Amino acid sequence: MPLPLQIQKDNGIPVYVQVEQQLRLLMLQGVLLPGDLLPTVRELAVELGVNSNTINRVYRDLQQAGLLVLQRGVGTFVSEAIDRQPIRPKDLKGLVNKVDHLIELAQSLGLTSSELGQLLETRWNKDSDHASR
Amino acid sequence: MPLPLQIQKDNGIPVYVQVEQQLRLLMLQGVLLPGDLLPTVRELAVELGVNSNTINRVYRDLQQAGLLVLQRGVGTFVSEAIDRQPIRPKDLKGLVNKVDHLIELAQSLGLTSSELGQLLETRWNKDSDHASR
Amino acid sequence: MPLPLQIQKDNGIPVYVQVEQQLRLLMLQGVLLPGDLLPTVRELAVELGVNSNTINRVYRDLQQAGLLVLQRGVGTFVSEAIDRQPIRPKDLKGLVNKVDHLIELAQSLGLTSSELGQLLETRWNKDSDHASR
Amino acid sequence: MPLPLQIQKDNGIPVYVQVEQQLRLLMLQGVLLPGDLLPTVRELAVELGVNSNTINRVYRDLQQAGLLVLQRGVGTFVSEAIDRQPIRPKDLKGLVNKVDHLIELAQSLGLTSSELGQLLETRWNKDSDHASR
DNA sequence: GTGGTCTAGACCACG
DNA sequence: GTGGTCTAGACCACT
Numbered sequence: 001m002p003l004p005l006q007i008q009k010d011n012g013i014p015v016y017v018q019v020e021q022q023l024r025l026l027m028l029q030g031v032l033l034p035g036d037l038l039p040t041v042r043e044l045a046v047e048l049g050v051n052s053n054t055i056n057r058v059y060r061d062l063q064q065a066g067l068l069v070l071q072r073g074v075g076t077f078v079s080e081a082i083d084r085q086p087i088r089p090k091d092l093k094g095l096v097n098k099v100d101h102l103i104e105l106a107q108s109l110g111l112t113s114s115e116l117g118q119l120l121e122t123r124w125n126k127d128s129d130h131a132s133r
Numbered sequence: 134m135p136l137p138l139q140i141q142k143d144n145g146i147p148v149y150v151q152v153e154q155q156l157r158l159l160m161l162q163g164v165l166l167p168g169d170l171l172p173t174v175r176e177l178a179v180e181l182g183v184n185s186n187t188i189n190r191v192y193r194d195l196q197q198a199g200l201l202v203l204q205r206g207v208g209t210f211v212s213e214a215i216d217r218q219p220i221r222p223k224d225l226k227g228l229v230n231k232v233d234h235l236i237e238l239a240q241s242l243g244l245t246s247s248e249l250g251q252l253l254e255t256r257w258n259k260d261s262d263h264a265s266r
Numbered sequence: 267m268p269l270p271l272q273i274q275k276d277n278g279i280p281v282y283v284q285v286e287q288q289l290r291l292l293m294l295q296g297v298l299l300p301g302d303l304l305p306t307v308r309e310l311a312v313e314l315g316v317n318s319n320t321i322n323r324v325y326r327d328l329q330q331a332g333l334l335v336l337q338r339g340v341g342t343f344v345s346e347a348i349d350r351q352p353i354r355p356k357d358l359k360g361l362v363n364k365v366d367h368l369i370e371l372a373q374s375l376g377l378t379s380s381e382l383g384q385l386l387e388t389r390w391n392k393d394s395d396h397a398s399r
Numbered sequence: 400m401p402l403p404l405q406i407q408k409d410n411g412i413p414v415y416v417q418v419e420q421q422l423r424l425l426m427l428q429g430v431l432l433p434g435d436l437l438p439t440v441r442e443l444a445v446e447l448g449v450n451s452n453t454i455n456r457v458y459r460d461l462q463q464a465g466l467l468v469l470q471r472g473v474g475t476f477v478s479e480a481i482d483r484q485p486i487r488p489k490d491l492k493g494l495v496n497k498v499d500h501l502i503e504l505a506q507s508l509g510l511t512s513s514e515l516g517q518l519l520e521t522r523w524n525k526d527s528d529h530a531s532r
Numbered sequence: 533g534t535g536g537t538c539t540a541g542a543c544c545a546c547g
Numbered sequence: 548g549t550g551g552t553c554t555a556g557a558c559c560a561c562t
Binding site for chain 2: 024
């Protein structure tokens with residue numbers, strides 16, 4: 001089963017960023033577990049319809065972040081030594097639930113996705129401001 | 134009173150995007166109301182410590198979006214004819230409340246800001262997928 | 267004055283690694299100081315006779331390492347916030363002196379550069395082994 | 400007694416290079432003497448936890464370099480006819496001593512292993528430049 | 533004119 | 548067959 005990755009070309013966000021973020025999310029969700037073998041660079045490139053250089057960069061970046069292990073001639077694996085545990089399914093479910101409710105509310109108020117995202121970021125930073133003072 | 138704008142240079146998101154989004158949010162929140170006079174391009178540029186070209190672009194973009202009106206020799210105003218009403222303070226309060234709770238939850242689970250943002254975007258698009266089917 | 271960079275193509279070590287290492291060394295030596303403006307991506311590429319993508323990668327890697335600050339449309343600078351001071355000229359001189367003596371000795375014994383390098387790495391790791399136990 | 404070989408996977412340097420360099424060093428140090436029998440390809444592969452193809456390549460390379468002799472059905476031996484004498488224990492001791500002192504100094508200055516290696520290489524080449532002029 | 537992304541394709545290094 | 552490097556060149560985003 002191929003990974004559930006979807007990219008949007010020409011939405012402004014670089015493809016490699018999109019893929020990286022989605023892979024991070026999959027690891028966070030426990031869909032990708034430590035030791036798992038990822039698709040070949042070329043495979044994923046074909047699957048997503050992008051150049052293999054782009055996937056190359058994705059894998060490399062995630063390796064530098066300590067999330068993947070690249071073995072030349074062998075393949076690419078989810079790092080065994082991720083210092084962070086994936087979220088427990090129950091917690092994840094609760095989180096997604098809240099997110100969905102929030103989205104529903106925002107949409108009922110006529111907000112766009114980016115507006116909600118901006119609001120979220122603003123509030124997040126506000127919190128961290130307080131925390132760091 | 135200066136506008137409550139905060140930008141982060143070198144966080145990857147273009148400055149002009151940050152300013153645009155935040156101005157949109159302020160209008161949405163009713164902090165900026167139709168007819169309000171905005172700071173001069175130069176004033177705002179100095180205040181934020183950015184190139185005035187950048188603010189120029191912000192104002193231009195928002196004018197094209199119909200949100201601002203530029204009157205040469207007079208100043209820049211929030212458009213009187215915004216087709217969309219700002220959110221009612223009560224609704225906004227409820228929304229921000231939910232956002233804050235969500236952030237709290239996400240932080241307690243060890244998520245980063247960008248991860249939560251990514252999750253939000255994923256779920257938002259998932260919804261729209263359903264809606265469009 | 268151009269930066270004193272020299273690369274050897276086809277010596278096995280990737281060009282981007284060579285350039286990165288040499289730039290790091292220049293910062294260490296204080297030849298490149300915080301705030302200094304580096305050559306344009308394209309300039310350096312031409313100067314070294316490589317593709318600009320390669321230099322692009324060098325700058326990007328060093329940015330991720332916190333050593334450079336890239337400003338689109340402006341240029342590339344040595345980071346002001348390097349947490350590490352360049353070596354004092356006096357110390358550097360002493361170090362280079364020792365290095366030169368060591369090289370002389372190694373050469374008199376008929377060692378090759380890579381053999382000395384290997385010996386150095388072996389001993390270095392031996393030390394860290396002890397230290398970490 | 401097994402050979403004192405240590406490899407680090409995923410440190411960027413190919414495994415076969417690490418093994419080759421360390422074997423060369425052992426011969427240089429006189430740990431491996433002409434006529435000595437080396438471990439079987441499979442043995443060494445198992446011991447180091449690498450693919451036997453890798454060890455195969457190591458032995459092949461070192462044979463081509465004239466350092467090893469492969470006798471089918473018998474085993475692999477250190478060549479009797481190495482044109483270069485191992486370093487005398489006394490000289491080696493002196494060299495290692497200097498290396499250790501250098502490492503100590505470099506570490507006290509906060510250098511990393513690779514930085515010192517880079518410095519060493521730079522100086523080495525500088526010398527050869529002079530010599531060749 | 534800055535840096536940034538992406539492509540198509542060649543060639544290399546490793547197993 | 549893996550991943551890795553590099554090129555030439557196009558096009559984009561930002562100042």
